[in-house]
Amino acid sequence: MIGRIARIVGTPGNGVVLGIxxxxxxIDVAGxxxxxxxxxxxxxxxxxxxxxxxxxxxxRALAINVSDIAAMGxxxxxxxxxxxxxxxxxxxxxxxxxxxxxxEAGTFGCSVAGGNLSRIDGPRCVDLTVLGxxxxxxxxxxxxxxxxxxxxxxxxxxxxxxxxxxxxxRTDVDLPVPVPRVTAGRALAETRRVHAMMDISDxxxxxxxxxxxxxxxxxxxxxxxxxxxxxxxxxxxxxGIDPLSLALGGxxxxxxxxxxxxxxWEMLEASVGEKTSLYQxxxxxxxxxxxxxxxxGGTREPLDATGWSHF
Amino acid sequence: MIGRIARIVGTPGNGVVLGIxxxxxxIDVAGxxxxxxxxxxxxxxxxxxxxxxxxxxxxRALAINVSDIAAMGxxxxxxxxxxxxxxxxxxxxxxxxxxxxxxEAGTFGCSVAGGNLSRIDGPRCVDLTVLGxxxxxxxxxxxxxxxxxxxxxxxxxxxxxxxxxxxxxRTDVDLPVPVPRVTAGRALAETRRVHAMMDISDxxxxxxxxxxxxxxxxxxxxxxxxxxxxxxxxxxxxxGIDPLSLALGGxxxxxxxxxxxxxxWEMLEASVGEKTSLYQxxxxxxxxxxxxxxxxGGTREPLDATGWSHF
Numbered sequence: 144m145i146g147r148i149a150r151i152v153g154t155p156g157n158g159v160v161l162g163i164x165x166x167x168x169x170i171d172v173a174g175x176x177x178x179x180x181x182x183x184x185x186x187x188x189x190x191x192x193x194x195x196x197x198x199x200x201x202x203r204a205l206a207i208n209v210s211d212i213a214a215m216g217x218x219x220x221x222x223x224x225x226x227x228x229x230x231x232x233x234x235x236x237x238x239x240x241x242x243x244x245x246x247e248a249g250t251f252g253c254s255v256a257g258g259n260l261s262r263i264d265g266p267r268c269v270d271l272t273v274l275g276x277x278x279x280x281x282x283x284x285x286x287x288x289x290x291x292x293x294x295x296x297x298x299x300x301x302x303x304x305x306x307x308x309x310x311x312x313r314t315d316v317d318l319p320v321p322v323p324r325v326t327a328g329r330a331l332a333e334t335r336r337v338h339a340m341m342d343i344s345d346x347x348x349x350x351x352x353x354x355x356x357x358x359x360x361x362x363x364x365x366x367x368x369x370x371x372x373x374x375x376x377x378x379x380x381x382x383g384i385d386p387l388s389l390a391l392g393g394x395x396x397x398x399x400x401x402x403x404x405x406x407x408w409e410m411l412e413a414s415v416g417e418k419t420s421l422y423q424x425x426x427x428x429x430x431x432x433x434x435x436x437x438x439x440g441g442t443r444e445p446l447d448a449t450g451w452s453h454f
Numbered sequence: 455m456i457g458r459i460a461r462i463v464g465t466p467g468n469g470v471v472l473g474i475x476x477x478x479x480x481i482d483v484a485g486x487x488x489x490x491x492x493x494x495x496x497x498x499x500x501x502x503x504x505x506x507x508x509x510x511x512x513x514r515a516l517a518i519n520v521s522d523i524a525a526m527g528x529x530x531x532x533x534x535x536x537x538x539x540x541x542x543x544x545x546x547x548x549x550x551x552x553x554x555x556x557x558e559a560g561t562f563g564c565s566v567a568g569g570n571l572s573r574i575d576g577p578r579c580v581d582l583t584v585l586g587x588x589x590x591x592x593x594x595x596x597x598x599x600x601x602x603x604x605x606x607x608x609x610x611x612x613x614x615x616x617x618x619x620x621x622x623x624r625t626d627v628d629l630p631v632p633v634p635r636v637t638a639g640r641a642l643a644e645t646r647r648v649h650a651m652m653d654i655s656d657x658x659x660x661x662x663x664x665x666x667x668x669x670x671x672x673x674x675x676x677x678x679x680x681x682x683x684x685x686x687x688x689x690x691x692x693x694g695i696d697p698l699s700l701a702l703g704g705x706x707x708x709x710x711x712x713x714x715x716x717x718x719w720e721m722l723e724a725s726v727g728e729k730t731s732l733y734q735x736x737x738x739x740x741x742x743x744x745x746x747x748x749x750x751g752g753t754r755e756p757l758d759a760t761g762w763s764h765f
Contacts, residue, residue, distance in 0.1 A: 144545050151552045152566040159532055159565040168568035170532055172587060174485025182536045182583060184572040221470055221481055225493045225536075225581050234455050241462045254470040255463040257479035261495040265576030270536050272493060272583045276483065 164357070165284050166214035166341055167275070176276035181211035187266035191315055197236045200269065201243025202320045207344070208273035209251055210323035210397045214342035215284065216332025217277035218325060221256035222248050225270040227263035240269065251325055281332040283340035285357035288402035292338055294362060294425040295408075297327045297399040297415065300347055301375030301386065304393020309378045314395060321397035328399055330414040336407040346394040347424070349448045352434055354400060361428035364391075364446060367439045370422040391436075391446075402427050475668070476595050477525035477652055478586070487587035492522035498577035502626055508547045511580065512554025513631045518655070519584035520562055521634035521708045525653035526595065527643025528588035529636060532567035533559050536581040538574035551580065562636055592643040596668035599650035599713035605673060605736040606719075608638045608710045608726065611658055612686030612697065615704020620689045625706060632708035639710055641725040647718040657705040658735070660759045663745055665711060672739035675702075675757060678750045681733040702747075702757075713738050 149163050160177060161169035167181035185191055185204050205222060212219045224244060228237065237260075245255050253273070277283075288294075303319055306312050324342070331337050339358055343350045347369070355362050371379075371390040379386030401421075403411055412421045428435075436446045460474050471488060472480035478492035496502055496515050516533060523530045535555060539548065548571075556566050564584070588594075599605075614630055617623050635653070642648050650669055654661045658680070666673050682690075682701040690697030712732075714722055723732045739746075747757045 144548060147545070147549050148552050148569065151549065151556050157531055157563055157565045159567045162565070162567050163569055168532070168534065170567060170585065172483050172485050172489060172531075173487065174483050176484065178483060178489065178585070180532070180534055180568060180583075180585065182534050182568070182570045182581075184536050184538050184570060184579070184581065186538050186572050186574045186576075188575050189573045220468055220483075221479070221491070223479065223491055223493050223583060225495050225583075227495050227497050227579055227581075234458070237455060238458050238462065241459050245462050252468055254468045254473070256470045256473050256481060257491060257493070258459065258474055259493045259495060261497050261579075262500045263497045263577060263579065264499050265497075266574060268495070268538055268572075268574070268579050268581075270493075270495065270538075270579075270581045272491075272534060272536075274481070274489075274491065274585075 161284060166211040169282060175278060177279055177282055179212050179215050179217045179275040179277060180272065181208050182270065182272040183208050184268055184270040186268050191318060195318060197240040198243035199318045199320065201240040202247040203318045204269050204271045205244045205247040206321050206323055208271050209253065209325060210321060210342045210344065212273055212275035213323045213325045213328035214340060214399060215277055216281050216328050216340060217275040218329060219251045219253040219273050219275040221254050221274050223256055223272040224258040227261045227268040229263055229267065232267065277332060280335060283332050283337055285339055285341045285354045288339040288354060288358035288360050288427045290360055290427050290429045292402040292427040293405050293408055293423050294427060295401050295403065295421045295423050296343065296347065296370065297324050297419055297421060299370040299372040300396045300398065301390035301393050302372040303395035304389040305372065305374035305378035308382055308389060319395060321395065323397055324399045327415045327419050331401060331411060334411060334414050336411060337401050337403045339402040341400050343396045343398050343400050344394060346392040347400065348391045348446055350400060352448055355434055359430050361430050361432035362425055362434050363428055364425040364436050366436055368424050472595060477522040480526065480593060486589060488590055488593055490523050490526050490528045490586040490588060491583065492519050493581065493583040494519050495579055495581040497579050502629060506629060508551040509554035510629045510631065512551040513558040514629045515580050515582045516555045516558040517632050517634055519582050520564065520636060521632060521653045521655065523584055523586035524634045524636040524639035525651060525710060526588055527592050527639055527651060528586040529640060530562045530564040530584050530586040532565050532585050534567055534583040535569040538572045538579040540574055540578065543578065588643060591646060594643050594648055594651035596650055596652045596665045599665060599669035599671050599738045601671055601738050601740045603649055603713040603738040604716050604719055604734050605738060606712045606714065606732050606734050607654065607658065607681065608635050608730055608732060610681040610683040611707045611709065612701035612704050613683040614706035615700040616683065616685035616689035619693055619700060630706060632706065634708055635710045638726045638730050641727065642712060642722060645722060645725050647722060648712050648714045650713040652711050654707045654709050654711050655705060657703040658711065659702045659757055661711060663759055666745055670741050672741050672743035673736055673745050674739055675736040675747050677747055679733065679735050
């Protein structure tokens with residue numbers, strides 16, 4: 144359906160540099176920076192429960208949108224809040240939601256610029272648009288990865304997946320507030336050496352497929368190089384499952400995935416600072432070679448989108 | 455509640471020139487133009503019926519957002535589409551909705567830059583964000599009207615109200631697609647002589663109150679100067695109601711309301727071109743004088759927000 148919609152919407156024009164298909168839309172507003180725009184709707188009974196704490200809901204909604212801006216190498220600037228709420232919604236709920244949004248936005252130097260409130264006879268809907276900026280020459284997209292590039296991630300993976308596996312926690316119940324990698328994303332973009340970047344929201348396995356498709360490449364991940372979080376290791380041990388499956392398929396990591404030339408790697412590691420690690424997890428292959436996982440012994444197997452089924 | 459939210463959101467900063475409270479948010483993106491951003495959600499069973507034709511729905515959703523951009527003196531540039539749809543929604547519905555949005559956007563040189571699709575177990579929600587631009591010096595807001603300014607509107611009023619009164623038509627059933635006054639709004643903004651502008655979506659009476667409050671002024675409308683549409687006159691005759699009440703309180707006009715100095719009026723009339731009329735409907739008063747309607751005999755009465763109850 145995305146393909147059909149993309150055809151209707153047609154060739155980007157009127158300043159639209161990049162439309163449907165990446166983490167955020169990219170718009171040329173004739174200034175030194177490109178405008179980045181991303182929108183995401185959270186819906187009651189799908190993404191959050193009726194009794195969800197509105198402040199946490201607001202923080203999560205803001206944070207996951209900010210991650211999309213970070214994924215393009217950008218900084219978030221302003222948020223627009225569009226709500227559909229039943230008439231029975233207490234004013235306090237709305238105030239607390241806005242408080243959470245504004246609080247989280249403030250940590251990124253992002254302002255809440257406007258809003259809209261509609262009535263609904265049904266579940267509450269919280270739709271956030273976040274606008275950001277990125278210097279034109281520093282824009283990073285999912286496309287641009289080239290065979291031979293190193294694939295890297297900005298942090299350990301599998302922590303949220305482990306928590307869910309261990310405790311039965313659910314994202315819609317717990318509403319984890321991710322820490323979007325805005326600073327690392329900006330630092331990597333400023334180097335102008337990164338070929339492609341995106342955020343890992345669904346899990347490395349699935350998101351790598353998106354990057355590979357957009358760049359028209361294949362990829363190999365090395366099983367013994369994936370930075371599996373301590374939580375995922377413990378959960379794996381305790382539950383008797385492969386910790387790697389939690390790291391590859393769990394989702395909710397909100398780290399950045401990059402593809403960049405090997406010779407620039409030291410410089411890229413330095414760019415993100417001492418407190419952030421840049422883990423080499425794989426290599427970009429030609430498109431025909433598919434997306435594979437190499438086990439320590441050297442055997443290769445196709446990588447499932449969920450990172451799950453082969454372990 | 456808007457007041458409480460505005461306090462939480464705090465002083466606009468980080469490039470936010472104007473936040474909650476006008477037709478669109480205004481953001482300084484360091485280019486020659488200010489960025490304008492507006493968002494509006496249409497919800498099934500509140501704003502449209504389950505069997506609404508999705509193409510018309512898309513056109514209407516786009517047009518009413520574009521009117522908010524026109525109200526600031528701006529041009530629409532890009533639209534972002536965020537949908538919450540039940541799993542049962544046919545793909546064709548989504549494709550038709552997007553077709554309507556893209557078709558209408560195209561008539562304003564506006565592109566559809568991105569979108570998001572969420573699941574909902576409930577009514578369909580169509581949330582549109584439209585971004586536009588306006589040269590910094592040409593931004594027009596609701597505030598800025600000064601006592602002595604002439605109040606003007608860009609066209610006749612009451613046509614949609616008459617249609618509803620005559621036929622029992624309902625906005626949520628018929629989904630009228632307004633013609634936002636983008637060209638006239640730009641022309642008026644370019645003169646740099648207009649003090650305040652907004653679009654008339656709820657009806658002249660109600661929207662004039664918003665402008666007066668934002669500008670901290672009062673206002674007088676002259677009953678015999680209001681450009682009552684032929685449809686409103688006929689409906690009034692036929693139904694035995696005052697046509698003026700349809701023109702003042704009906705809503706769905708989507709004309710522009712401006713306040714500008716008397717000495718510039720001829721130039722402003724010329725600016726909008728021969729095909730658009732600029733009707734003088736009243737005068738801006740000092741705040742203490744309230745908002746009143748002057749009848750042909752010279753008697754004045756307080757103007758009700760609905761334009762309705764005094765006739």
